[in-house]
Amino acid sequence: xxxxxxxxxxxxxxxxEARRRFSRRRFNQALTGYLFALPWLIGFLVFTLWPMVxxxxxxxxxxxxxxxPRWIGLRNYRNIIFSDPSFLKALxxxxxxxxxxxxxxxxxxLTIAILLSLDLPGERGxxxxxxxxxxLSGVAAIFLWQWILAPNGLFNAGLELIGVRGPAxxxxxxxxxxxxVVMGTWWIGSQVLIYLASLKGIPKxxxxxxxxxxxxxxxxxRYITLPMLSPTTFFxxxxxxxxxxxxxxxxxxxxxxxxxxxxxxxxxxxxLFYVFYLYNRAFGKVGAGGLQMGYASALAxxxxxxxxxxxxxxxxxxxxxxxxxxxxx
Amino acid sequence: MAVSSVPPTLQAGKAPLLPxxxxxxxxxxxxxxxxxxxxxGIAVLFLVPLLWMISTALKDPSELxxxxxxxxxxxxxxxxxxxxxxxxxxxxYNSIVIxxxxxxxxVLSSAMVAYAFARLKWPGRDILFGVVLAxxxxxxxxxMIPQFIIFARLPAFGFQGSxxxxxxFLPLIVPAFTxxxxxxxxLRQFMRGVPMELSESAKIDGASELRIFWNIVMPLxxxxxxxxxxxxxxxxxxxxxxxxxxxxxxxxxxxxxGLRQFEFAAGGAPAWNWLMAVSLLVMLPVLVVFxxxxxxxxxxxxxxxMGGR
Numbered sequence: 199x200x201x202x203x204x205x206x207x208x209x210x211x212x213x214x215e216a217r218r219r220f221s222r223r224r225f226n227q228a229l230t231g232y233l234f235a236l237p238w239l240i241g242f243l244v245f246t247l248w249p250m251v252x253x254x255x256x257x258x259x260x261x262x263x264x265x266x267p268r269w270i271g272l273r274n275y276r277n278i279i280f281s282d283p284s285f286l287k288a289l290x291x292x293x294x295x296x297x298x299x300x301x302x303x304x305x306x307x308l309t310i311a312i313l314l315s316l317d318l319p320g321e322r323g324x325x326x327x328x329x330x331x332x333x334l335s336g337v338a339a340i341f342l343w344q345w346i347l348a349p350n351g352l353f354n355a356g357l358e359l360i361g362v363r364g365p366a367x368x369x370x371x372x373x374x375x376x377x378x379v380v381m382g383t384w385w386i387g388s389q390v391l392i393y394l395a396s397l398k399g400i401p402k403x404x405x406x407x408x409x410x411x412x413x414x415x416x417x418x419x420r421y422i423t424l425p426m427l428s429p430t431t432f433f434x435x436x437x438x439x440x441x442x443x444x445x446x447x448x449x450x451x452x453x454x455x456x457x458x459x460x461x462x463x464x465x466x467x468x469x470l471f472y473v474f475y476l477y478n479r480a481f482g483k484v485g486a487g488g489l490q491m492g493y494a495s496a497l498a499x500x501x502x503x504x505x506x507x508x509x510x511x512x513x514x515x516x517x518x519x520x521x522x523x524x525x526x527x
Numbered sequence: 528m529a530v531s532s533v534p535p536t537l538q539a540g541k542a543p544l545l546p547x548x549x550x551x552x553x554x555x556x557x558x559x560x561x562x563x564x565x566x567x568g569i570a571v572l573f574l575v576p577l578l579w580m581i582s583t584a585l586k587d588p589s590e591l592x593x594x595x596x597x598x599x600x601x602x603x604x605x606x607x608x609x610x611x612x613x614x615x616x617x618x619x620y621n622s623i624v625i626x627x628x629x630x631x632x633x634v635l636s637s638a639m640v641a642y643a644f645a646r647l648k649w650p651g652r653d654i655l656f657g658v659v660l661a662x663x664x665x666x667x668x669x670x671m672i673p674q675f676i677i678f679a680r681l682p683a684f685g686f687q688g689s690x691x692x693x694x695x696f697l698p699l700i701v702p703a704f705t706x707x708x709x710x711x712x713x714l715r716q717f718m719r720g721v722p723m724e725l726s727e728s729a730k731i732d733g734a735s736e737l738r739i740f741w742n743i744v745m746p747l748x749x750x751x752x753x754x755x756x757x758x759x760x761x762x763x764x765x766x767x768x769x770x771x772x773x774x775x776x777x778x779x780x781x782x783x784x785g786l787r788q789f790e791f792a793a794g795g796a797p798a799w800n801w802l803m804a805v806s807l808l809v810m811l812p813v814l815v816v817f818x819x820x821x822x823x824x825x826x827x828x829x830x831x832x833m834g835g836r
Contacts, residue, residue, distance in 0.1 A: 230736050231649025237636035238659065241705020246662055249673035256673065263679065310569060318554070318563045326821060327570045329828070333817040334577065336765035337786045338806035342580050345799050352579050355594045384576060391828040415558075444668055447767045451787060473668050480672050481772055491672055498669045505666055 257495035262484075267492065274496035284487075285497070287467050288475040291375065295471065296442045299379050303438055304431065307386045311393035312423070325394070329387035340451045343381045344368060353380070368452050371466035378448060378469075389434050396430040397423070425521040432520045436512055443505055446473040461486035472501055584804040591799055602800065606808070609801035612792065617778055618785035622764060625699050625781060629763040632704035634756050638748070640706045641714030642740050646726060656715075663708045674698070675772060687779065698773045699766070703759070710755040717751035718744055754827035757820055761813055782809045 232239070257274060259267035278285050314324055331339070346352045347367040354364030367377035404422050413421070424431075449471050453464035461482055463470025476497045482488030554560045583591070584605055586598040643649070644656050678692040687695040721744055729739050745752070770781045780788060786809055790797050817824060 227647070228649045231643050231647040231652060234639050234643035234647060234736075234740070235649075235652075235655065236639075237704060238640040238706045238708075238711060239655075241636075241702065242658065242662065244677075245674060245702050245705060246665065246670060249670045249677065250665075252676070253669060253673040256676070263676065310566075313562050313566050313569075316555075316559055316562055318559060318566065320563075320566075324566050324570050325825065327573050329824065330577070330817070331573060333761065333813050333824070334810050336809070336813075337767060337783045338809045341786070341790065341797075341802055341806050342576055345583065345803065346576055346579060350592065352575075352594060384573065388828045391825060395828075440666070444666060451767075454787075455790065457791070476668060477768075480675070491676065495672050498672060502666055502669050 253495045253498060256492050257499050259492040260490070261492040262489045263491055270492070274493050275500070278493070278496055278500060284463075284467070284470065284475055287463075288470050288472045291468065291470055292443060292445070292472040294375055295378065295445060296439055298375070299382055299442055300435060300438050302379060302383060303386055303389060304434060306383055307389035307393055307434070308427070308431075310386070311390045311397055312419070314390065314394050315397040325391070328390050331384045332387040335385065337447075337451060340381075340448050343377075343384075344452060344455060347377050347380065368455070369465055371464070371468040374452070374464055374468040378445075378452075381448065389438070392434060393427065393430060396427055400426045428520045429522060432512070432516050436509060439508060439512070440505055443501065443508075444473050445471050446477065449474050450477070459486075461488075472497075476501070580803050580807055583800055584807050586800045588798065588800060605800050605804040609789075609798075609805045610808075612801075613785055613789050613805075614778060614780070615782075615785065615805070618780050618782050621696070621779060622782040625696050625770075626760060626763040628696075628700040629703035630756055630759050632700065633707060633710065633759040634752055636704050637706040637710040637714055637755060638745060638752060639740070641711045641718055642744060644711065645715040645718035646721075646723070646744065647736070659708045659711055663712065671768075671772070674702075678773065688776075693773055694775045694779065695773075696779070699763075699769050703763075707759075710759070713755060714748065714751055717748055721747045750823065750826065753820065753823045757816060757823050758827060760816060764813055 256267060258269060258271060260270050260274075261267035310328060314321055314328070318324075334342075347354075349364075349366040349369070353367075357364040365373040365376075367373045367380075400423065404426070405418055408418050408422060449464065449469040450460060453462065453469045453474070454460040458464075461478055463474060463478070476494050479487055479490050479497060480494035554563065578596075582596050582598065585601045585603065586605075587600055587602050590598055644652060644659070675693070678698040681692040681697075683689050683692050683695050683697065686697070689695045692698050725743050725747075726739050729743055734742070765783065766781070767783045770784050774780055774784060777788065786806060789805060790802060793802075
């Protein structure tokens, strides 16, 4: 009895000391956490948050980098939306790409992934080969495809074998964008692998149950595989659309090839995509509407809003076709 | 429970258990055989462009317009001719320097930050992690212009002969040292799977947080670190827009810009055999890394998919 009272007395006496130590420990914990996160914190403030604020401000100004930005209110936005034919052309080209390329990429990737999931001999080799093009990107690969899609290049020679006369891909304004789609289907490796990973996650028991009920191959694909894959499909559709909205490098290089002026945006502006146009406005030659940082910033924010709206529409549509397992993960 | 947050494909690289294969035939049915034939066809189509590139790179000009696969004379001299036009050694050196620094910066900083989010308790952590995820949604285009303006004002004091950061390697290297939201997310998921008991017992033995990070968690995160190292290597080596915006003098060009310069110099009629020869050389490092570390590429992609679910 006596001992425990003395213990209590000691505890009471030590309490402030303990609390101080405790709070110092908490302080140290917090400090350690922030120190480890410091690189990102700095990066976020300096390279993301501040640029965002600054870019929003710039979009309401006229600014050519050399002088000071001058506030002009909503004039950039008004000019872009109501009196800029190149903006409309860029928007049209970009939406064309998004609408045509996305379904082709998704269907091709899904088909190849299903073939790969059948556990056929040489699966690893096939997987490697399908992913290989993703490694071979950059300027070199764009030159390669320009060469393949040359008017009398390899691709058209292949078409000739089946009796089709191929177009003059990258010089005919009607065929530049289809040319990019043909090129793009070479780079579906990561979509295939993502599909493959989630295909392997579908429980075998679902198929076994369906087989007992007498389902054929198509029924199994339609009622098990596709619904089970729908979250992945949704992810791939969203990311591929966001990616296509920002297409730049390929169009820029092809438009500037063969000594042509990049500012023209390819034959009859057929390759002038949104980010390409934005680049021309921000970093292009002054004579061709370049170095207008305010105008280009406004273009960037309009693109941001467009991407946001398109993504929100997809989220809303997703409720109708994306199937999530109720038990969750 | 904690272990289950690691995607199964990443766990020590173990192959999933495959059902035993029947011994008499590799194909379950005629349909599977047809599917296999289809795959072979697709694989050939995927390989054709690369093979065509090699074939073109070894052709004499006289054969360029004929669509034959095997050149009558293997023109190895194309490589040396092509390399004699342009500052290829300089550009290669630039690419190596930029890539090396960005990969090291990216891996180290992303790992540190991921460690803070995965294994340390600090006030504001969960809110800030939400911010990390939110920045992943931000299109890079919106940040491109203001970042350029910032770098155009930062003084470089004559580094690489420039008064501002524009026309130096700094804008291409320094941001990498602040990590990338996507890699931080990926590494955090992985580090959460490393048992907490390891950290606790090390702490009892008197190890500092830095030591635990460096000597325990980092070595156990190797597969994930390898994945992001490889992806950031590929990203930096093949980056085009960054160098295009920031590097103006030809002697600072990376290989990607150099390739374009080479094509430009031909004045609208590039010699395709030369162009394919140098293109092949520029692609080679990534190709070699891919073939050597294939597993990490493939696993990395699978995790990406899981991250999206």
